[in-house]
Amino acid sequence: xxxxxxxxHALTTNYEHSETIDQFSYxxxxxxxxxxxxxxxxxxxxxxxxxxxxxxHLMLSMITPLTxxxxxxxxxDQQQNLSIxxxxxxxxxxxxxxxTILSEPQSMLTAQPKxxxxxxxxxxxxxxxxxGLREEPAVIEEKIRTMQTDPARVRRNDPGxxxxxxxxxxxxxxxxxxxxxxxxxxxxxxxxCVDCKKPLIDAINSEQEVIRQRxxxxxxxxxxxxxxxxxxxxxxAHWLAKPWKNSKCRWYWRPLMSTRFWRDTVYG
Numbered sequence: 001x002x003x004x005x006x007x008x009h010a011l012t013t014n015y016e017h018s019e020t021i022d023q024f025s026y027x028x029x030x031x032x033x034x035x036x037x038x039x040x041x042x043x044x045x046x047x048x049x050x051x052x053x054x055x056x057h058l059m060l061s062m063i064t065p066l067t068x069x070x071x072x073x074x075x076x077d078q079q080q081n082l083s084i085x086x087x088x089x090x091x092x093x094x095x096x097x098x099x100t101i102l103s104e105p106q107s108m109l110t111a112q113p114k115x116x117x118x119x120x121x122x123x124x125x126x127x128x129x130x131x132g133l134r135e136e137p138a139v140i141e142e143k144i145r146t147m148q149t150d151p152a153r154v155r156r157n158d159p160g161x162x163x164x165x166x167x168x169x170x171x172x173x174x175x176x177x178x179x180x181x182x183x184x185x186x187x188x189x190x191x192x193c194v195d196c197k198k199p200l201i202d203a204i205n206s207e208q209e210v211i212r213q214r215x216x217x218x219x220x221x222x223x224x225x226x227x228x229x230x231x232x233x234x235x236x237a238h239w240l241a242k243p244w245k246n247s248k249c250r251w252y253w254r255p256l257m258s259t260r261f262w263r264d265t266v267y268g
Contacts (some may be wrong), residue, residue: 120166
């Protein structure tokens with residue numbers, strides 16, 4: 001599995017403060033390692049240190065029809081595959097000599113693939129509805145305590161619906177041992193919203209404490225971060241370079257110079 005720091009991509013929204021990208025790159029990797037990403041089982045690299053990554057993106061952006069891009073939503077929001085016909089047209093041209101040069105990616109989703117924000121909407125820093133991986137316990141407690149809940153529970157004795165409550169969305173992730181208690185207490189008005197939030201605060205802070213301790217240990221020395229330099233990137237560079245070389249020599253002559261390619265794929 002590959003985890004890569006998108007320092008180039010960060011320029012789309014942060015170009016006026018590009019001096020911050022190095023620190024953000026470092027902090028991103030600290031978060032990954034602190035949260036449990038195992039560098040022995042996964043490969044971590046910085047996008048800008050692997051030139052094949054940018055070159056391959058350039059070639060793909062030149063041959064991907066705009067109509068495909070317009071109907072595919074952001075990968076963060078929902079999964080959507082190309083139709084069989086589209087896949088055959090695109091990947092058929094990239095499979096030369098019986099060898100697959102670029103394999104069609106398959107999704108790998110967890111039980112909770114998307115975390116909602118504190119307001120029940122899409123989690124986004126710009127909406128100020130997030131919980132940072134290394135926030136202090138008091139900050140997390142304040143954020144959870146002030147979360148909105150089911151609007152139907154105006155009074156303490158009003159029954160609620162957990163499916164309409166952003167707090168319960170977090171219980172789904174953090175509170176296996178008290179989730180049923182929260183459901184029954186909400187639906188029967190057996191507990192108040194403050195009562196419901198207390199075990200969630202404890203569960204989040206318990207997980208965050210492990211992350212904070214790991215991050216503190218990592219930040220004592222930054223020598224490990226040098227492994228993400230070009231000299232430490234032989235494996236991802238090799239993985240990317242091989243399909244890039246194979247695809248480049250084929251794209252120049254057969255697909256891009258083919259009238260059938262433009263007629264069937266781009267305009268079809």
